[in-house]
Amino acid sequence: MSRQIVYLLTLILFVSCQRNNEQQENPGQESAATDTLGIVNNPKNNLNIQMNTFTEIDSSGILMFPLSMGETEREGKSRSYKEMPDNTCWNIIFYNTQTQAYHLLNDRKMLIESYGYKYGNAENASIAQKSNYIFYTIRTDDLNKDKKLNNQDPQYLFVSDKMGNNFKQLSPAGYHLSNWEFIKSSNRIIMTVVKDSDKNNKFDEADEITTFEIALDKENEAQEIFSEEFKNNLKILFDRDWKRLKQ
Structure with missing residues (x-):
């Protein structure tokens, strides 16, 4: 009986040594598989930053680099990232050529559709040559919860100074x-905005379009110009004069 026990212990010790030797001979197999998976899933290896153009701000030496992103195609793999609409960017780098300092406009998720120094979005809006502001139209909220930012979501007005700092929603x-x-003359933004009146997560032709204002030199939020009482009186007046008469 004792001989059998000794034999079993010797066999177990031999098998254990063999496994240890195999692991020492091939120490990288398991880690290599893990590393390969990490490389494939690492965004630094699959994404390509694209700076297609840049703009200098009023001969100031401050440059704006709107950012897009390319994705390296992998054989047999679908794309991992959503496509962005044409003529948009997902962020902007500001670079000071005098100090070599640079920074992002902001680190929040956003779809930037336009930016510039115009006093408004009308075609004949004047250029703010001496203004300290840059204005942006941006989408940040997924209103319809489709996990995308596109023209189905609200467009907002933002502002920053010409260094790309003090970025805020207006x-x-x-x-x-x-x-x-x-x-x-009053350093104010006047804007007309569409309200989702029927709460269907869409901005329709029949939705209310109202007017807000905000002072750029104050830390406040946009305020509606016309009161609810005034707007209700407008509805009563319209109802009186334009309601269809029953035949």
Whole structure:
């Protein structure tokens, strides 16, 4: 009986040594598989930063680099990232050529559709040559919860200084920006915005379009210009004069 026990212990010790030797001979197999998976899933290896153009701000030496992103195609693999609409960017780098300092506009998720120094979005809006502001139209909220940012979501008005700092939203959340203008004499933004009146997560032709204002030199939120009482009186007046008469 004792001989059998000794034999079993010797056999177990031999098998254990063999396994240890195999692991020492091939120490990288398991780690190599893990490393390969990590390389495939690492965004630094699959994404390609694209800076297609840049703009200097008023001969200041400050450059704006709108950012897009390319994705390396992998054989047999579908794309991992959503396509962005044409003529948009997902962020902007500001670079000071005098100090070599640079920074992002902001680190929040956003779809930037336009930016510039115009006093409004009308075709004849003047250029703010001496203004310290850059205005942006941006989408940040997935209103219809489809996990995308596109023209089905509200467009907002944002502003920063010409260094790309003090970035903030001007138009009210949940309202789609329709029109806006910078009134230089009062340093105020006047904007018309669309309200999702029927709460169907869409901005329809019949939805209310109302007017907000905000002072650029104050830390406040946009305020609706016309009171609810005034708007209700407008509805009563329209109902009186334009309601269809029953035949």
